[in-house]
Amino acid sequence: MSDVLSKPSAMADPLHITGRRLPGWTPAASAVASVAVAAGIGAGFGLASKLQWGLIAVLLFVGAQYILAVTVEGRRQAKDRLATSLVWAAFVLAVLPLFGLIYYTVSRGIKVINGTFLTHSMAGVLATDTDGGLYHALIGTLEQIGLTIVMAAPIGVLTAVFLVEYGGNRLSKVVTFFVDVMMGVPSIVAGLFVLTVWILVLDMPYTGFAGSLALTILMIPTVVRSTEEMLKLVPNELREASLALGIPKWLTIVRVVIPTAIGGITTGIMLAVARVTGETAPVLLLVFTSAVINTNPFSNPQSNLPVFIYQEFNLGTNASQADAWGGALVLIVLVMLLNLVARGIARWKAPKASR
Amino acid sequence: MEIPPQDTPQGDPPATTATAELLETSSARGRRSSTADQLGNEKSTSINTGSKRFGDVVFHNAARGSGILVLVIMAAIASFLIYRSWSAITADHTNFLTTFAWSPDDTPSTFGVAVLVYGTIVSSLIALVIALPVSVGIALFISHYAPRRVAQAFGYTVDLLAAVPSIIFGIWGYMFLVPQMGGINAWLNTYLGWTYIFKQQYPGSAARSLFTVGILLAIMILPIITAVSREIFRQVPRMHEEAALALGATRWEVIRMSVLPFGRAGVISAAILGLGRALGETMAVALVLSTSSALSLHITDYGGGTLAANIANSFAEASPFGVNALIASGLVLFVITLIVNGAARIIIQRRKEYSGANA
Numbered sequence: 033m034s035d036v037l038s039k040p041s042a043m044a045d046p047l048h049i050t051g052r053r054l055p056g057w058t059p060a061a062s063a064v065a066s067v068a069v070a071a072g073i074g075a076g077f078g079l080a081s082k083l084q085w086g087l088i089a090v091l092l093f094v095g096a097q098y099i100l101a102v103t104v105e106g107r108r109q110a111k112d113r114l115a116t117s118l119v120w121a122a123f124v125l126a127v128l129p130l131f132g133l134i135y136y137t138v139s140r141g142i143k144v145i146n147g148t149f150l151t152h153s154m155a156g157v158l159a160t161d162t163d164g165g166l167y168h169a170l171i172g173t174l175e176q177i178g179l180t181i182v183m184a185a186p187i188g189v190l191t192a193v194f195l196v197e198y199g200g201n202r203l204s205k206v207v208t209f210f211v212d213v214m215m216g217v218p219s220i221v222a223g224l225f226v227l228t229v230w231i232l233v234l235d236m237p238y239t240g241f242a243g244s245l246a247l248t249i250l251m252i253p254t255v256v257r258s259t260e261e262m263l264k265l266v267p268n269e270l271r272e273a274s275l276a277l278g279i280p281k282w283l284t285i286v287r288v289v290i291p292t293a294i295g296g297i298t299t300g301i302m303l304a305v306a307r308v309t310g311e312t313a314p315v316l317l318l319v320f321t322s323a324v325i326n327t328n329p330f331s332n333p334q335s336n337l338p339v340f341i342y343q344e345f346n347l348g349t350n351a352s353q354a355d356a357w358g359g360a361l362v363l364i365v366l367v368m369l370l371n372l373v374a375r376g377i378a379r380w381k382a383p384k385a386s387r
Numbered sequence: 388m389e390i391p392p393q394d395t396p397q398g399d400p401p402a403t404t405a406t407a408e409l410l411e412t413s414s415a416r417g418r419r420s421s422t423a424d425q426l427g428n429e430k431s432t433s434i435n436t437g438s439k440r441f442g443d444v445v446f447h448n449a450a451r452g453s454g455i456l457v458l459v460i461m462a463a464i465a466s467f468l469i470y471r472s473w474s475a476i477t478a479d480h481t482n483f484l485t486t487f488a489w490s491p492d493d494t495p496s497t498f499g500v501a502v503l504v505y506g507t508i509v510s511s512l513i514a515l516v517i518a519l520p521v522s523v524g525i526a527l528f529i530s531h532y533a534p535r536r537v538a539q540a541f542g543y544t545v546d547l548l549a550a551v552p553s554i555i556f557g558i559w560g561y562m563f564l565v566p567q568m569g570g571i572n573a574w575l576n577t578y579l580g581w582t583y584i585f586k587q588q589y590p591g592s593a594a595r596s597l598f599t600v601g602i603l604l605a606i607m608i609l610p611i612i613t614a615v616s617r618e619i620f621r622q623v624p625r626m627h628e629e630a631a632l633a634l635g636a637t638r639w640e641v642i643r644m645s646v647l648p649f650g651r652a653g654v655i656s657a658a659i660l661g662l663g664r665a666l667g668e669t670m671a672v673a674l675v676l677s678t679s680s681a682l683s684l685h686i687t688d689y690g691g692g693t694l695a696a697n698i699a700n701s702f703a704e705a706s707p708f709g710v711n712a713l714i715a716s717g718l719v720l721f722v723i724t725l726i727v728n729g730a731a732r733i734i735i736q737r738r739k740e741y742s743g744a745n746a
Contacts, residue, residue, distance in 0.1 A: 122524025218667025282446030310552020
């Protein structure tokens with residue numbers, strides 16, 4: 033506050049409401065100029081990495097904006113321009129690696145994806161062979177994720193119902209706290225836990241189901257959190273109206289509260305599924321992986337997509353790394369699809385003010 | 388996940404129809420069943436004299452049961468981790484917290500988490516230092532700078548990117564980022580080598596260092612910090628901004644005077660959330676970092692390790708006792724994330740207290 037109030041003289045000319053301004057095309061022009069100069073510097077000094085070129089361009093752009101604004105528009109405007117260009121620089125800095133990653137994956141993955149790759153397993157395929165595929169891993173992923181949803185979704189939704197609809201007591205406070213703690217459990221720790229209890233103590237075999245147990249632990253808190261938020265959004269008038277009609281509380285919850293919030297709940301579950309689909313570490317500890325097609329998640333090792341990527345990549349040959357990128361593309365597409373479906377449900381089921 | 392504010396439920400039809408349906412069924416039931424006993428039952432519950440309906444009891448207990456199940460799972464995780472790690476730590480012939488090497492299967496077995504804890508914390512802090520300003524910038528870009536359509540599309544994309552699996556970041560970091568970092572490391576070594584931390588002991592080696600891991604983690608936690616900060620910045624009371632604008636503030640001054648003070652606590656907790664994620668990140672680190680049991684402050688040199696990556700790397704060839712040792716390191720990681728997340732919780736709680744009058 034004081035900055036503005038105490039320095040009215042910072043304006044260039046007190047007789048004019050607006051000070052001198054730089055023309056509107058200045059940012060664009062200085063961006064082009066700084067990219068050009070950075071390219072010149074990069075080429076001139078023989079800097080190998082294009083990342084360095086980009087960093088130099090960003091620095092030049094921010095500096096040029098500031099200096100131009102200080103000389104023409106005054107300190108306050110210059111600060112404003114500095115902030116604006118920094119925000120734009122942040123945007124560019126973030127966009128480049130993130131979209132670079134997507135581009136890199138798609139351009140490499142698309143080369144190996146074909147009918148054979150999607151419908152065959154890696155059984156008997158040498159690391160140097162270019163055939164084989166990820167069918168076994170795809171089946172593993174889908175089955176393990178399915179089991180995870182079956183286990184985590186009811187527990188998560190019911191826990192959220194408990195916290196919101198039957199909340200307020202001491203137990204619900206304790207549960208809230210521990211859901212928060214559970215949210216922070218690193219995925220590898222969840223994997224270790226299932227490993228100790230399920231495999232080392234109970235002496236169960238390494239199966240796809242063991243992997244889904246770990247994923248369930250990771251998924252429950254996210255489902256609880258999002259469902260809780262959605263249930264809280266349901267207006268109390270609806271509950272009161274239903275209860276006033278003499279409808280039991282549980283039917284009120286099942287037929288009134290949950291249907292109202294079902295869009296948000298489904299979205300939350302789908303987003304949680306998208307997150308656990310990409311988990312590698314716990315599954316690596318528990319599923320043990322296999323290169324043959326195993327459609328039964330309850331017996332014998334399975335594979336799944338993230339683990340498939342990890343193993344193919346670690347084999348280190350050109351053919352296997354190409355397969356890893358193919359797997360990466362399939363996994364990204366799967367996760368993005370789950371996300372898009374979640375958004376679609378959210379939009380489709382979102383309660384509307386009038387219909 | 389979020390529902391746009393204009394879509395918040397307001398006397399919405401789906402629920403109303405559900406209620407009407409219920410009303411119909413219950414009144415039909417009332418008409419059909421006129422036995423005194425059932426009427427009495429209905430009456431007693433509707434004025435809530437204490438006797439509960441069967442469905443209510445079942446449903447309430449199911450809900451409470453899953454709440455308790457969550458507690459049981461957490462208690463089981465904690466107790467099993469502590470039990471297994473205790474048997475490992477007591478068999479350790481060196482100090483578990485200060486030993487550098489990780490060789491639990493040697494005789495006598497020596498292992499410690501010093502290097503791993505250091506690597507975990509340093510790489511996550513590098514990630515946070517890089518990611519925090521950039522994500523606040525992007526969040527501001529989305530909430531205050533970009534044209535509306537661009538902002539919406541871009542915010543959406545950032546959310547999608549938050550879901551890219553970490554293994555893909557890992558192989559991308561290995562194939563793309565590591566080679567690109569060579570030049571930057573050399574430059575840092577030449578011009579900033581006097582700071583000690585950027586000095587390279589082995590110039591020219593592949594950049595599979597804590598610094599590269601930090602940058603990779605920064606890219607990974609960018610979307611999550613951005614998403615949370617953006618939500619916070621959106622909630623800034625419009626009045627605050629307009630008041631600042633009315634005083635003749637520039638856009639930056641509006642942000643500095645009304646947006647950032649309002650969002651500070653939220654941004655801090657978003658940052659801690661990101662930090663928690665970076666601490667537990669496994670596969671990306673396991674792929675990129677070239678591990679060693681040396682504890683070095685030169686962050687651009689290869690070497691070091693992190694708790695999570697060490698578990699993933701050493702698990703395959705660990706003996707049963709080695710697995711216990713790994714579980715002990717997992718417990719350390721668990722405790723670190725617990726502390727970090729607890730801090731976030733406290734900050735969020737405090738913010739709730741202070742923003743009581745957020746209108």
